[in-house]
Amino acid sequence: MAAVELVQLAYEDLRGLADSAPAAHLVGAAEGAMPPPHVAARALAQIDAGVPAFWSAPFLMVDKANGAVLGGCTFKGLPSCGEVGIAYGVAMTARGRGIATEAVRQLLVLAGREGVRTVIAEILPANIASSKLVTRLGFAQGESFVDSDGETVVRWTYSIG
Template sequence: MLELIPLDLANLRRLAASDPVDLGGIEICEGALPPARVASHALAQLDIGTPSHWCAPFLIVSRNAILGTCRFRAAPAHGSVEIGYEVAESQRGQGIATAAVRLLLQTATSTGLVRQVVARILPNNVASSKVVSRLGFSKGDSLVDDDGETVVLWSIQVAT
């Protein structure tokens, strides 16, 4: 069984500082935690008052092991929210990302604030494109993101 557990503030700060996290003996698969820039982005969102469930990563946990993380990038705006996700390389190809994104979709829908969920995916990231396609996302236009990378915009309308 897979579950999403919010990353606590102390560990979010550790991750942003590239310090070791303390998750109480839970095994962390290599590459399961996001890079420091993701934690720093979440901390910046918290600083402007964004509720933690809309910006702090969720740990993807199964059998007392962290397999990856997923998150909302910010609070919904105009009924739309953006997601991000990553799974440790050793855990890929097992449906973990699909299950985690499905749980994020359920979380977003349950708030009553979200009508659309968006994911920005690099054009050559076939695996991530398959995840969102499998869940009913539609492929949209390509655009250049804030990092100067071309990404494909995938979106799904959700019932509120």
């Protein structure tokens, strides 16, 4: 199993990522490991609107062995009715090593500690690796629907407790 630590991005780091000008300590990350500018901008907007950073600022997936940033994951906003959404991505060069599995497992633990009962992952049907990941972790496949970006996704749910 991959030894990954989740490190939440600071507000200043989010601002740099949103402006496509990451801070010097983030520049060495593998291509595709950092959250994209639109994710950082969404997190900043949520924080500025009063959503606690815990629920909106992405976490970096950091390799415990060497400190390398391998990917990112996040809650997608405040829980509602006991549910919270998650998103995650791993650099192409770090895929297939259990990194996302470990990071999502850690997000599930964090969500449970905060009283969340259901975690939602919306996955593109063509993303077989991600579908296999959530299946391994015990998510249940739900219905397909068109999301706010106009893409068809499958809703996967994980019940805590």
